[in-house]
Amino acid sequence: MYTSIRIKNRKLIKMSHKKKEIMEKLKNDILSLELKPGTLISETSLSEKFNLSRTPIRDILKQLSLQGFIDIYPKKGNIVSYIDLESVEQITFLRSTLEKEIMKDLSSNIPITGLHNLMSILAMQNECIESKIENQDKLIRFMVLDDRFHKTLFELAGRKFLWNLIQQFNVHYMRYRKLHAFKKEKLRELLQGHQEILDCIVHGQKDRIDDLVYHHIRADINSPYFRENFMEYVKTPSKLV
Amino acid sequence: MYTSIRIKNRKLIKMSHKKKEIMEKLKNDILSLELKPGTLISETSLSEKFNLSRTPIRDILKQLSLQGFIDIYPKKGNIVSYIDLESVEQITFLRSTLEKEIMKDLSSNIPITGLHNLMSILAMQNECIESKIENQDKLIRFMVLDDRFHKTLFELAGRKFLWNLIQQFNVHYMRYRKLHAFKKEKLRELLQGHQEILDCIVHGQKDRIDDLVYHHIRADINSPYFRENFMEYVKTPSKLV
DNA sequence: AAACCATAACTTGTATACAAGTTAAGACTG
DNA sequence: CAGTCTTAACTTGTATACAAGTTATGGTTT
Numbered sequence: 001m002y003t004s005i006r007i008k009n010r011k012l013i014k015m016s017h018k019k020k021e022i023m024e025k026l027k028n029d030i031l032s033l034e035l036k037p038g039t040l041i042s043e044t045s046l047s048e049k050f051n052l053s054r055t056p057i058r059d060i061l062k063q064l065s066l067q068g069f070i071d072i073y074p075k076k077g078n079i080v081s082y083i084d085l086e087s088v089e090q091i092t093f094l095r096s097t098l099e100k101e102i103m104k105d106l107s108s109n110i111p112i113t114g115l116h117n118l119m120s121i122l123a124m125q126n127e128c129i130e131s132k133i134e135n136q137d138k139l140i141r142f143m144v145l146d147d148r149f150h151k152t153l154f155e156l157a158g159r160k161f162l163w164n165l166i167q168q169f170n171v172h173y174m175r176y177r178k179l180h181a182f183k184k185e186k187l188r189e190l191l192q193g194h195q196e197i198l199d200c201i202v203h204g205q206k207d208r209i210d211d212l213v214y215h216h217i218r219a220d221i222n223s224p225y226f227r228e229n230f231m232e233y234v235k236t237p238s239k240l241v
Numbered sequence: 242m243y244t245s246i247r248i249k250n251r252k253l254i255k256m257s258h259k260k261k262e263i264m265e266k267l268k269n270d271i272l273s274l275e276l277k278p279g280t281l282i283s284e285t286s287l288s289e290k291f292n293l294s295r296t297p298i299r300d301i302l303k304q305l306s307l308q309g310f311i312d313i314y315p316k317k318g319n320i321v322s323y324i325d326l327e328s329v330e331q332i333t334f335l336r337s338t339l340e341k342e343i344m345k346d347l348s349s350n351i352p353i354t355g356l357h358n359l360m361s362i363l364a365m366q367n368e369c370i371e372s373k374i375e376n377q378d379k380l381i382r383f384m385v386l387d388d389r390f391h392k393t394l395f396e397l398a399g400r401k402f403l404w405n406l407i408q409q410f411n412v413h414y415m416r417y418r419k420l421h422a423f424k425k426e427k428l429r430e431l432l433q434g435h436q437e438i439l440d441c442i443v444h445g446q447k448d449r450i451d452d453l454v455y456h457h458i459r460a461d462i463n464s465p466y467f468r469e470n471f472m473e474y475v476k477t478p479s480k481l482v
Numbered sequence: 483a484a485a486c487c488a489t490a491a492c493t494t495g496t497a498t499a500c501a502a503g504t505t506a507a508g509a510c511t512g
Numbered sequence: 513c514a515g516t517c518t519t520a521a522c523t524t525g526t527a528t529a530c531a532a533g534t535t536a537t538g539g540t541t542t
Contacts, residue, residue, distance in 0.1 A: 002281060002492065004481055005317045006535065013315055014306070016495085040243060042523070053497045055296075058524085062300060065255070066307055074254055075503040075524050076246045090402040097342045098335070161331040165410065243522065247505065257525085283493070294527045299494085316494050316533040 015059075022050055023060045030069050030080055031174050032140075037082040037233045041070060068171045082235035087172040089221050095166065095173075096217040099150065102157040103209050107201045114156040118198055121149045125191050142187050143178065149194055179233070180226040190216070256300075263291050264301045271310050271321055272415050273381075278323040278474045282311060309412045323476035328413040330462050336407065336414075337458040340391065343398040344450050348442045355397040359439055362390045366432050383428050384419065390435055420474070421467040431457070 015023070029035040046057045061078055064070045068087065072078050106114075125145045128138060154163035181190070193216035200208050256264070270276040287298045306313045309328065313319050347355075366386045369379060395404035422428070434457035441449050 001283070001286070002318065002535070004279075005281070005314055005320060005493090006481070014313065038245075040246070042242070044523085045242070054524090055496055055498090059303060059495095062303060063307065066304065072255065072524085073246055073504095076505085077243065077523055079246065086402060090400065090406075093342075093400070094339070094403055094406075098338055101334075101338045159331070159334070161327060162335055165331075165335075169406065243505070246523090285493085295494090296526055296528090300525095313494085314534095317535085318493055 016056075018050075018052065019056050019060060022046070022052070022057075023063065026060065026064060027069060030064075031171065031178075033175060033178065033233075035080045037080050037175075037235075038239070039080045041078045041080065043078075067168050081171065082239060083175050083230075083233050084172045084235045085176070085221075087169075088176045091166065091169065091173045092218050092221060095150075096213050098159070098162060098166075099153065099217065100209055100213045102153055102159055103197065103201055103213065104206050105157050106153065107204045107206055107209070110156060110201055114152070115198075115202070117152055118149065121145055121152065122191065122194055122198065125149075125187075125194070129187050129191065139178070139181070139187075142190075143181070146190060146194075175233070176226065179230050180223045257297075259291075259293065260297050260301060263287070263293070263298075264304065267301070267305060268310060271305075272412065272419075274416060274419065274474075276321050278321050278416075278476075279480070280321045282319045282321065284319075308409050322412065323480060324416050324471075324474050325413045325476045326417070326462075328410070329417045332407065332410065332414045333459050333462060336391075337454050339400070339403060339407075340394065340458065341451055341454045343394055343400055344438065344442055344454065345447050346398050347394065348445045348447055348450070351397060351442055355393070356439075356443070358393055359390060362386055362393065363432065363435055363439065366390075366428075366435070370428050370432065380419070380422070380428075383431075384422070387431060387435075416474070417467065420471045421464045 026035075026041075035041075041061070043054045043057050043061065046052075046061075047054050050057070061070060061072065065072045065078070068081055068084070070078050071081050125142060128142050128145065131138065133141065151160075151163050154160055181187070193212065196212050197209070197216065200206075200212060267276075267282075276282075282302070284295045284298050284302065287293075287302075288295050291298070302311060302313065302319055305311045306319070309322055309325070311319050312322050366383060369383050369386060372379065374382065392401075392404055395401055422431070434453065437453050438450070438457065441447075441453060
């Protein structure tokens with residue numbers, strides 16, 4: 001039995017390249033809703049598909065389960081998780097609360113380069129809306145930029161750690177957002193929210209921040225549009241599993 | 242290949258009883274610092290100790306690693322993680338920010354039974370301080386009550402979900418707190434903080450909350466007492482792993 | 483004595499066989 | 513035809529053998 005581990009590779013390599021690749025693919029497919037909630041994902045099918053034994057596949061599924069991407073029913077099977085509205089609401093509260101605080105911090109002292117970054121992201125979002133890209137692609141592009149905007153705010157405030165932490169538990173929020181923001185006016189609204197937030201930061205209007213962030217992030221948790229169209233994706237007690 | 246999973250056991254049983262037991266034991270031993278940071282934890286040793294094959298043991302270690310309890314160095318070994326001060330600071334910021342918001346919510350409308358619960362916890366904390374219990378046990382008892390106080394606040398505000406989420410990533414904060422609060426005056430100080438917070442909630446003094454929470458949770462991140470005594474537990478780039 | 487090298491002993495990673503629980507389908511019974 | 517039972521096919525859980533990388537040891541060389 002050894003008594004210590006020698007230093008050599010400073011970095012903790014937590015996963016082989018291939019495993020990481022498979023996990024990223026599964027995550028993407030689930031987040032993009034290509035794999036619909038309720039879809040069965042058996043170890044053997046993945047094992048055959050990716051030409052890898054069940055053991056490493058199980059590692060991946062275990063981790064996905066801990067992050068809410070799938071639900072594991074012992075001896076029955078694994079399914080892509082249904083969207084949990086409770087989680088959406090709670091994560092939304094978490095984000096809005098954190099971002100209010102972060103923006104107040106930033107409104108006192110934001111570096112000029114950071115400001116430029118944020119502004120350029122808004123310009124790209126505007127460009128994205130006006131462009132003739134097809135609807136689905138446009139939405140994805142816009143959302144990527146949306147994330148980049150918020151992530152940048154976290155980074156500028158020295159809170160990258162928390163951004164990454166939240167990202168790990170974002171499955172339900174991300175899918176909800178994707179589904180319910182599928183309208184052009186919605187995108188304009190979101191962009192305007194960003195612009196107003198940036199204005200506040202620049203002009204140090206701390207008192208306006210609370211309301212802005214609230215409306216930007218939390219406003220439509222109970223979107224009727226969502227409830228009318230996507231209830232089949234939502235976690236309900238009676239759902240067949 | 243099946244196409245759906247029949248409902249029967251509504252509950253997702255994520256782990257067998259034995260596995261859960263082992264995991265809880267490991268978590269407790271790490272949190273209590275009985276297992277010191279840097280301690281090697283090999284799969285085979287656990288496997289022999291608990292009379293279980295390596296496969297389920299690996300499941301446990303994988304999960305502990307994701308929650309920051311241990312670090313896995315492939316083909317080298319697993320160690321109990323060193324305390325990551327960055328994580329302590331970030332989680333502290335997260336908690337203080339969330340709790341400020343939660344307390345503002347509660348100061349408007351807190352149910353009377355909830356208030357009684359909180360008060361009885363404070364009474365027990367006071368009793369704990371005055372009692373003749375030995376130091377180590379007293380500290381543990383006090384900290385359990387401390388957690389119960391904060392947890393109750395989360396629950397009353399409908400934020401149990403977030404409390405549980407944070408708990409999963411509390412390893413570094415919990416161990417830091419345990420080490421640096423190891424003084425009697427410290428305990429009185431913490432209790433007084435609780436009492437002031439409760440006062441604010443009762444009297445709806447929202448403007449005082451920010452400062453109180455800040456001091457209660459965040460005040461001594463850079464505790465010299467901690468740095469002088471426990472640096473051997475702290476994650477540093479040069480640490481032998 | 484110091485540096486080097488081969489090798490044995492250890493570590494975790496992967497593949498696979500088997501165990502145990504769940505589901506689906508069909509034969510059987512009333 | 514409806515209901516029940518048996519059984520085969522499926523699922524994940526566990527044990528174990530082997531693969532591959534890392535470390536420690538001790539002998540050899542210089």
